[in-house]
Amino acid sequence: MKDVLIDFFAIEDDRGALVALEQFKNIPFEIKRVYYIYGNKKNLARGFHAHRDLQQILICVSGSCNVILDNGKEKHKYILNKPNQGLLVNKVIWREMLEFSDDCIILVLASNYYDENDYIRDYDKFMETANRV
């Protein structure tokens, strides 16, 4: 699994830093939905699913967390702890999010509207789909 961490340009000055996210510029898809996840319990993992078509970018804008990505052939653990870095999660990738810091806030940019039918929540079904793509 390569090229999934994207470093965003941060405009820094005496006041702090600013990162701008723009579709088809530093975000490789049309952004149709934005949501954020916060208040997570350190030991309660989230995710455990893949998406059939959805592409997303996860940005840990505060604190830190770990994300495991699995494409059916290999798994990789990413530490997200930089507000100017995004993790691109392509379609048909199993994801697990864990080890949240108390101040963790994950901002997610998504390529489509919420659709429960796009989720693959069963690992065996995910493997069948991953083996077909």
Ligand code: T46
């Ligand atoms: C993903 C990871 C990173 C909605 O109603 N609208 C939404 O846009 C989303 C994302 C979720 N929901 C509902 C569905 C569930 O009843 O919110 C509840 C919690 O969602 P879920 O259990 O899927 O949360 P996570 O943290 O396991 O997964 C979420 C996204 O669902 C998923 O697409 O990739 O964050």
